[in-house]
Amino acid sequence: MLGLMQQHELNISRIIEFAAQCHGDGEIVSRRVEGDIHRTTYREVAARARKIANALDAMQVEQGQRVATLAWNGYRHMELYFGISSSGRVLHTLNPRLHPEQLAWIINHAEDTVLCFDTSFLPLIQAVHSRCPTVKHWIAMCDGAALPKESGIPGLIAYEDWIAGQPDTYDWPVVDENSAASLCYTSGTTGNPKGVLYSHRSTMLHSYAVVMPDAMCLSARDSVLPVVPMFHVNAWGLPYAAAMTGCKLVFPGPAMDGKSVYELIENEKVTLAAGVPTVWQMMLAHVQANGLRFSTMNRTVIGGSACPPAMIQAFQNDYKVEVLHAWGMTELSPLGSVCTLKNKHLAESPEAQLKRRQSQGRPIFGIELRIKGHEGQVLPWDGQQSGELQARGHWVVGEYFKGEGGEILDEGWFPTGDVAMIDGDGFMLITDRSKDVIKSGGEWISSIEVENIAMAHPAVAMAACIGMRHPKWDERPVVVVALKPNATLTRDELLAFYQGKTAKWQIPDDVLFVPAIPLGATGKMLKTKLRDQFKDYQLPSLSA
Numbered sequence: 297m298l299g300l301m302q303q304h305e306l307n308i309s310r311i312i313e314f315a316a317q318c319h320g321d322g323e324i325v326s327r328r329v330e331g332d333i334h335r336t337t338y339r340e341v342a343a344r345a346r347k348i349a350n351a352l353d354a355m356q357v358e359q360g361q362r363v364a365t366l367a368w369n370g371y372r373h374m375e376l377y378f379g380i381s382s383s384g385r386v387l388h389t390l391n392p393r394l395h396p397e398q399l400a401w402i403i404n405h406a407e408d409t410v411l412c413f414d415t416s417f418l419p420l421i422q423a424v425h426s427r428c429p430t431v432k433h434w435i436a437m438c439d440g441a442a443l444p445k446e447s448g449i450p451g452l453i454a455y456e457d458w459i460a461g462q463p464d465t466y467d468w469p470v471v472d473e474n475s476a477a478s479l480c481y482t483s484g485t486t487g488n489p490k491g492v493l494y495s496h497r498s499t500m501l502h503s504y505a506v507v508m509p510d511a512m513c514l515s516a517r518d519s520v521l522p523v524v525p526m527f528h529v530n531a532w533g534l535p536y537a538a539a540m541t542g543c544k545l546v547f548p549g550p551a552m553d554g555k556s557v558y559e560l561i562e563n564e565k566v567t568l569a570a571g572v573p574t575v576w577q578m579m580l581a582h583v584q585a586n587g588l589r590f591s592t593m594n595r596t597v598i599g600g601s602a603c604p605p606a607m608i609q610a611f612q613n614d615y616k617v618e619v620l621h622a623w624g625m626t627e628l629s630p631l632g633s634v635c636t637l638k639n640k641h642l643a644e645s646p647e648a649q650l651k652r653r654q655s656q657g658r659p660i661f662g663i664e665l666r667i668k669g670h671e672g673q674v675l676p677w678d679g680q681q682s683g684e685l686q687a688r689g690h691w692v693v694g695e696y697f698k699g700e701g702g703e704i705l706d707e708g709w710f711p712t713g714d715v716a717m718i719d720g721d722g723f724m725l726i727t728d729r730s731k732d733v734i735k736s737g738g739e740w741i742s743s744i745e746v747e748n749i750a751m752a753h754p755a756v757a758m759a760a761c762i763g764m765r766h767p768k769w770d771e772r773p774v775v776v777v778a779l780k781p782n783a784t785l786t787r788d789e790l791l792a793f794y795q796g797k798t799a800k801w802q803i804p805d806d807v808l809f810v811p812a813i814p815l816g817a818t819g820k821m822l823k824t825k826l827r828d829q830f831k832d833y834q835l836p837s838l839s840a
């Protein structure tokens with residue numbers, strides 16, 4: 297017997313129309329490429345999203361065709377998010393930190409038809425446009441007066457001119473909820489990037505999950521600052537989740553330095569900010585150096601790579617800001633788990649709580665996780681055994697765009713490439729990417745743990761642990777360290793700092809100092825580059 301309830305397609309247009317109706321005056325504040333602070337509302341963003349839909353109709357962009365953006369976090373990008381997907385086209389967010397070669401490859405692979413870009417990325421567009429034959433329209437996200445002159449981009453038009461004459465009404469089509477809504481490519485550290493094609497349904501369900509109390513706990517009373525970029529994995533789904541709740545949204549634009557981010561947090565009374573550890577490192581350094589406080593921010597979502605315990609402690613103990621350590625990936629839309637404590641954990645000692653908060657937390661409802669051992673056996677959640685982490689759920693990839701990589705699932709589960717252990721309460725600890733695992737004497741050493749210890753040293757800005765070949769032990773860890781400005785630290789001092797903090801055999805054999813750790817397009821440490829840089833290096837025990 298079927299239930300007798302109404303059935304509506306889960307369409308992204310519903311989110312923005314809801315926001316316009318119930319939170320019409322809800323604020324959206326952006327620091328613009330132009331440098332000023334711009335203020336708008338959900339009502340206005342919805343109206344301009346409808347104008348975009350009309351403008352795309354005028355260009356005869358068909359349903360399902362890809363419309364690309366190359367832009368910072370800002371209100372125009374938000375309008376494009378909703379205008380493109382709600383009208384049945386596919387929003388394709390491009391990552392400006394990619395190399396032009398890779399960018400051109402992705403644009404061609406996606407067969408983008410229109411490309412909207414922030415004027416700060418004009419040089420990048422100039423470098424790639426002649427290699428992108430599928431793109432018929434280039435749109436600079438500015439008004440007519442700011443349109444770059446003699447850009448060399450054929451037919452370049454200004455965004456404001458593009459939508460100016462269009463009506464702000466639009467009959468959103470009802471699209472099959474399983475149809476594609478947006479496309480994001482993985483960073484492709486190995487091989488070509490692969491496209492993850494999100495559907496209206498997956499995006500909607502993911503947004504519901506992001507809002508839940510044990511996830512990001514968003515409400516209409518929040519003021520949310522997504523520092524995580526809208527150009528990669530939809531800023532962790534925050535543009536949709538925020539519109540679902542009507543919370544205030546604050547966009548940082550291109551200014552991601554500590555001072556600019558801090559000023560926005562204070563001026564716009566931000567309650568929740570979301571970003572990768574490297575961004576918070578810059579902000580904490582600014583706040584610490586200038587003796588500042590946070591007057592409204594009460595929680596921060598940190599993910600994308602492991603959040604060092606020293607950062608969790610600084611936020612919580614010194615600034616009374618709760619850290620929500622989150623794990624996810626492009627293939628998971630991206631949210632998989634968030635670390636929020638249960639009642640029973642609040643009675644634990646501060647040390648035990650800190651240890652728990654270092655974990656990537658519990659899966660949010662809608663995501664199932666399992667870990668698999670060396671022999672392919674499913675391992676128990678005992679907090680002891682670690683194996684390859686696999687995920688399945690409503691917003692997990694089934695296959696890559698255009699079938700790249702073939703069949704990717706293992707009995708319906710997506711292999712994440714992460715190595716993790718999970719305890720009886722569902723708390724998951726990621727110990728490594730499987731390709732970064734260090735195998736020493738038949739045991740695995742967690743590079744994340746080695747890095748976390750180094751990063752707890754006050755002189756260390758960033759640390760990356762990599763394995764070096766060893767004839768007897770297979771591999772031994774060394775830690776590559778970038779120091780904070782004006783800080784001094786010797787190899788022996790750092791190695792002494794490890795004593796008592798981890799098992800002796802897990803202490804790195806050597807410390808290599810570098811001016812800066814190379815970062816990839818999504819702000820993660822590029823260990824491949826480091827391994828390359830130190831390919832002729834010999835461990836001290838071998839070079840004697």
Ligand code: ADP
Pocket residue numbers: 481482483484529598599600601602603621622623624625626627630656712713714726728729818820
């Ligand atoms: P990419 O395009 O590089 O895959 P993602 O943002 O999809 O970019 O990266 C996902 C990966 O990032 C995860 O598989 C995991 O290895 C790592 N990651 C994400 N969040 C965390 C976290 N909180 N702790 C440790 N690793 C994390």
